[in-house]
Amino acid sequence: MRLAVLHGPNLRLLGRREPEVYGTETLDSIGGRLHELAKELGVELEIHQSNHEGELLDLIENAAERVAGFVVNAGALTHTSVALRDALVGVGKPFVEVHLSNTTAREAFRQRSYLAPVAHGVVLGFGGDSYLLGLRGLVTHLYQTS
Numbered sequence: 001m002r003l004a005v006l007h008g009p010n011l012r013l014l015g016r017r018e019p020e021v022y023g024t025e026t027l028d029s030i031g032g033r034l035h036e037l038a039k040e041l042g043v044e045l046e047i048h049q050s051n052h053e054g055e056l057l058d059l060i061e062n063a064a065e066r067v068a069g070f071v072v073n074a075g076a077l078t079h080t081s082v083a084l085r086d087a088l089v090g091v092g093k094p095f096v097e098v099h100l101s102n103t104t105a106r107e108a109f110r111q112r113s114y115l116a117p118v119a120h121g122v123v124l125g126f127g128g129d130s131y132l133l134g135l136r137g138l139v140t141h142l143y144q145t146s
């Protein structure tokens with residue numbers, strides 16, 4: 001089984017971006033931990049980051065041909081992008097929405113997610129561990145339904 005992790009805008013800055021909100025772990029470090037967990041769970045993983053909405057849509061469309069599901073931190077696009085939601089629904093693969101911070105405890109504009117209502121699950125507020133929890137949950141779900 002192959003899965004994809006998608007990081008949206010500004011997540012390449014992790015480690016130095018607002019460390020009081022997002023912590024000090026870098027995207028590479030999270031990626032390393034995700035690959036280790038994937039090995040433990042017996043799944044293959046591909047990881048992508050883009051600052052561009054259209055590129056994320058293309059990634060979803062292309063990756064959907066080879067993956068069983070997605071772990072998605074869409075960054076700010078979570079709160080704005082109908083197109084991203086439509087792409088994820090359109091490819092018909094389950095996905096888990098993850099965020100490093102607990103977005104529901106932050107500014108009002110971060111409290112609406114266009115993705116959450118169509119996600120299989122949502123993980124908020126555990127820093128880099130949110131991705132790992134999301135991956136575990138997605139793999140369990142996929143094994144249960146395959």
Ligand code: DQA
Nearest residue numbers: 010073075076099100101110
């Ligand atoms: C974030 C939360 C978003 O509101 C923000 O725009 C981000 C990071 C998180 O992981 O906590 O870029 O997705």
